[in-house]
Amino acid sequence: MKNKVIVTGGCGYIGSHTVVELIENNFEVVIIDDLSNSSKKTVERIHDITGVLPNFINVDLKNELETNTVFKKHKDAQLVIHFAAHKAVGESVAEPLKYYQNNLYSLLNTISAQSQNGINNFIFSSSATVYGLPETLPITEKTKTQRPFSPYGNTKKMAEEILDDLTKSNHEFSAISLRYFNPIGAHESGLLGELPNGIPNNLMPYITQAANGNIEKLMVYGNDYPTKDGTPIRDYIHVVDLAKAHVIAVKRLLNKEHEKPLEFFNLGTGIGYSVMDVINCFENTTGVKLNYEFTERRAGDVPQLYAATTLAQEKLGWTAEKGLHEMIKSSWDWENNINN
Known part of the structure; x- marks a missing residue:
């Protein structure tokens, strides 16, 4: 019997790459996605x-009844990885209620439904x-968390606080929170990558779409x-490296190797690159x-963020x-593949 993992937001950018890694590690995967910022083609x-x-x-x-119905049907799953969320920093500043409603309701309904059905592992x-x-x-995991600059970031902080409360009250429930930089x-096949609806909010698809003339x-x-x-300056990490870290975290929970009911890990490279570093590297890599x-600063952005990755190395072996x-070459290959 394969271990079954439910992946919410599994058609999204990071979710889809993680699904691939899970399948290649012999897990059975159930994807739950409302396709609001993704495609079933994935x-x-x-x-x-x-x-x-x-x-x-x-x-x-966000629909509690439908969520409960799905989890009841798949109560034989061992673990949930929760990606489902809106994620654009700028949009969250402009439309905060949209972000609080979507990101928190989806989280609450998910952890409630899985708990009721005896699925007590959560990433x-x-x-x-x-x-x-x-x-x-x-930034280490001991760096104090504080009020983020955007409602998007605040939904992540609030979610971690909810998980902290849940794991303290329900001693059967265990969770790992992976803090991405x-x-x-994109995937080396050129078949999976970041494809946001509308004008991209993240730097790399913005660059590739500007390079091919879409923007x-x-x-x-x-x-x-x-x-x-x-x-x-940001700490850029390849999405496949990130996906592999999720599989390790899954095994850590299922093998009961976690040391606390709720663990936190930074996932980055530990190297900070500026926006201009990325632009220059793109031009040198692609010849474009x-x-x-x-233009003016974007609301919600901070000057620099980069990770200390020692804890993930020591505890996850990642x-x-x-x-x-x-990272740039695979992004460009993906962009060219989806436009041909």
Whole structure:
């Protein structure tokens, strides 16, 4: 019998790559997704890569009744990985209620439904935004979390607090919160990558769509930050490295190797790159010149964030393997593949 894992938001960018890694590690996967920022074609692409067609269920997790029905049907699952969430920082500043409603209702309905059906292992898709504006760098898991600059980030912080309360009250429930830094890149097959609806909010798809002409000009939000070139610095991590960390976390919970009911791990490379570093690396890697322009800072952004990854190395045995060049090349291959 294969262990069954429910993946919410499994048609999304990080979710789909994680589904591939789970299948390749012999897990049975059930994807729950409302396709609000993804496509059902992703399920077919997962099949093309793995030879396995995962079970897909179209459900809006904000709907408590539908969520309960799905989890009752799949109560033989051992674990849930929860990716389902809106994730655009700028949009969350403009539409905070949309983010609080979607991200918190979907979380609450999921953990409630799984608990009622005896599924007591949970992995949460969190974010480095929970650290707000950190006083020191690099950021360790002991760095104090504080009020993030965006409602998006605040939903992640609030979710972690909810999980903290739940694991203290329900001693059978265990969770790992994985705090991502900045995932970019695509699957080496060219069949999976980041494909947001509308104008991208994340840097890499913004760059690739500007490079292929889908977007007229790349806007660089702020060149007056206190950094080496004035543009924000982030810790970029290849999405496949990130996906592999989820599989390790799954095994940690199922094998009862976790040391606390709720654990936190930073997932990054420990290296900070500025926006201009990424732009220059893209141009050098692809030979394509980008049409970009500096504009005002974007609400909710902080000057720099990069991780200390020691804890993930020590406890999970995980280290990011792919560098910025590989991240950019795979992103560009994906962009060209979906436009041909």
